[in-house]
Amino acid sequence: MPVTDITTDPQSLTMTLTAEFAAPVERVWNAFTTASQLERFWGPPGWPSTFREFDLAVGGRAQYSMTSPRGEKSSGSWEFISIDEPRGFEVIDSFVDDEGKPLDGFPAMRMSFTFEATETGSRMVNTSYFDSAEALEQVVAMGAVEGSRMAMAQLDAVLQDLREYAEGKGTRVELLDDTHVRITRLVNGPRELVWRAHHDPELIRQWMLGPDGWEMTECIAATEVGQSYRNSWAPVGDTEGQPFGFEGEVLLSDAPRRAVTTERMQGQPVETLNDLNLYEEDGATLVTVLIEYPDKDTRDMILATGMADGMEASFARLEREVLSAARS
Structure with a gap:
């Protein structure tokens, strides 16, 4: 499986996921910055995502919905705040409703993606920064750790030619x-x-x-x-x-x-x-x-x-x- 480590740190208010891929940095960058590619893995099995907007530019937004087999929806929005192709990007990640408006009672967080070359391919480090320990605990309680692990496990199929x-x-x-x-x-x-x-x-x-x-x-x-x-x-x-x-x-x-x-x-x-x-x-x-x-x-x-x-x-x-x- 690509994920090598997921760590939550209540002191620094972060959750960090590290994953290794047998693919070059440019290929991994493409997977994370192309809506049709993201739809194949951004969401655990059974909750595939659909991106209805994807504007890869500082100030641009990406909006998506993940839908369960029984029709439940969980929607999110990224606001791009920095882009350094192909080394990484940062977004403000928010829970939103069907119209893209932030949901009351759900935290927004700054989330960074960094990509670096390794001897066998590339490494991704995804760090989420929270405003409070309560916000971190809320996201973990919602299943973010295992959900992220299962979502990233789908990436091998995406990175290879089908x-x-x-x-x-x-x-x-x-x-x-x-x-x-x-x-x-x-x-x-x-x-x-x-x-x-x-x-x-x-x-x-x-x-x-x-x-x-x-x-x-x-x-x-x-x-x-x-x-x-x-x-x-x-x-x-x-x-x-x-x-x-x-x-x-x-x-x-x-x-x-x-x-x-x-x-x-x-x-x-x-x-x-x-x-x-x-x-x-x-x-x-x-x-x-x-x-x-x-x-x-x-x-x-x-x-x-x-x-x-x-x-x-x-x-x-x-x-x-x-x-x-x-x-x-």
């Missing part, structure tokens, strides 16, 4: 904690088409079949918040297994970027939260699914079913049957 990072590596499963799993797969196709393939019943039936020997017997898609979906599968011929299916509701939809749904096996009460995110670069789309389980035992039980292998078979079919056909 194909270099993920192409040919298949479906990858990361255990983030006892109840959260992140699944990633690079597919060679544009984001718009990958989004359609996840939401158009005609396309879904062509690829979302899991291992060979299964057919989709029911496909009811949902594209708007509040709508319900239902998918069912059954074995074909001599394939062993029992018919099964999943159903759920749409909680959030931001086409063609993000969709959050609940999911439960038909006839079962156990429910997961599935957060689908799509990011395109150089004609390829990184599919990321963040899954929230009710507990560790449920997580382990579902992963043990071979879910990841089934997803890989489906993604390979998506590239072969849907994306390749669209290119021909």
Whole structure:
């Protein structure tokens, strides 16, 4: 993980995060000063950010919102007070409402970013300066330490070329904690088409079949918040297994970027939260699914079913049957 240290100091009223990256200073600077790059990591998993304004100039502002899978929002604003490209910049960091106005009862802080070269790449030091011990305690109590650590852990994927990072590596499963799993797969196709393939019943039936020997017997898609979906599968011929299916509701939809749904096996009460995110670069789309389980035992039980292998078979079919056909 990139973060090597996070220290809070009640005496100096600071919180300092240090991170190491296998990338040159200029590349790290670009990641922190380009809105489309920041949106990929500024916010812990499950709380991706959207920057609606980004004016990289002294006196300029950046405004963003982080949105949870269930639709809760946390918004912030940076006012740039100094810029020394590519060595660092300083901002006044504030909690704001949807209109960009500071929230009463929440502290503003001065925050500095410094970037320096190392033998293996670069080092970033991010220091937040607070007006009081109470303000520091308030931000720490809100989860800033662990949230920052998890957010920075996403930067490795941003700093690399997307194909270099993920192409040919298949479906990858990361255990983030006892109840959260992140699944990633690079597919060679544009984001718009990958989004359609996840939401158009005609396309879904062509690829979302899991291992060979299964057919989709029911496909009811949902594209708007509040709508319900239902998918069912059954074995074909001599394939062993029992018919099964999943159903759920749409909680959030931001086409063609993000969709959050609940999911439960038909006839079962156990429910997961599935957060689908799509990011395109150089004609390829990184599919990321963040899954929230009710507990560790449920997580382990579902992963043990071979879910990841089934997803890989489906993604390979998506590239072969849907994306390749669209290119021909």
